[in-house]
Amino acid sequence: MSDDVIIQVRGLCNRFGSNSVHENLDLDVRRGEILGIVGGSGTGKSVLLRSIVGLMRPSAGEVNLFGQDLLRLPARARAALERRIGVLFQQGALFSSLTVLENIALPLVEHAGLSRREAQYLAAVKLALTGLPSHAGGLYPADLSGGMIKRAALARALALDPDILFLDEPTAGLDPIGAAAFDQLLLTLRNAFKLTVFLVTHDLDTLYTVCDRVAVLSQKKVLVVDTLAEVEKNEDAWIQDYFHGPRGRAAALAQERLHPQ
DSSP, X not given: OOTTEEEEEEEEEEEETTEEEEEEEEEEEETTOEEEEEEOTTSOHHHHHHHHHTSSOOSEEEEEETTEEGGGSOHHHHHHHHTTEEEEOTTOOOOTTSOHHHHHHHHHHHTTOOOHHHHHHHHHHHHHHTTOOGGGGGSOGGGXXXXXXXXXXXXXXXXXXXXXXXXXXXXXXXXXXXXXXXXXXXXXXHHHHTOEEEEXXXXXXXXXXXXXXXXXXXXXXXXXXXXHHHHTTOOOHHHHHHHHSHHHHHHHHHHHHHSOO
């Protein structure tokens, strides 16, 4: 495994009864990059994410994080490795009975062994990093807008200073202004903290704005992984419809206007 590769997936298979989602899927994620994961409905984008972070055991194959096989590590070593990753789930997955600050502080208490006071201080720092006002820390998830939930969930994902961020549809449900602001925040955080980002998304604007490379899931595997400019050239019908349809052309044009050659 190259020093440049921080996540390595080999021969991954995910089967649910007679339904096969992935068969012999291979993927490398490079240190410091933002990799976008796209694919049609049912191609297993979220399943792939959950397999890599250890939330579900694949039917076959290997998943290596930081050069270690996550599935074969003893419990203590696995727990230490899992502290180096942060996950933002589709709906935020915040605990409804806890305030925002308590949600962010929870992993600091449970996994870093900090006192409640120390954890809440650091949680306030993470909250500020994501652009939420300090008063948001005292609110409950039910009191938050969609955009605020995404940022609060991102703050929790950043709580333990991870090396890798896993984001599952982070801009889904956001208005265009909120989604664009989240994209810029993600770029700022990646550059400031040298993060590696595994980003499941269907948002074309996000792909064009933040991703260094894009992996397309199709035919139960990674059909192609490359820069957007190269992926767009692939003759696969879904890729052509996705990137060269009306929305794809609009997203590409908007990016060209922002960054003219």
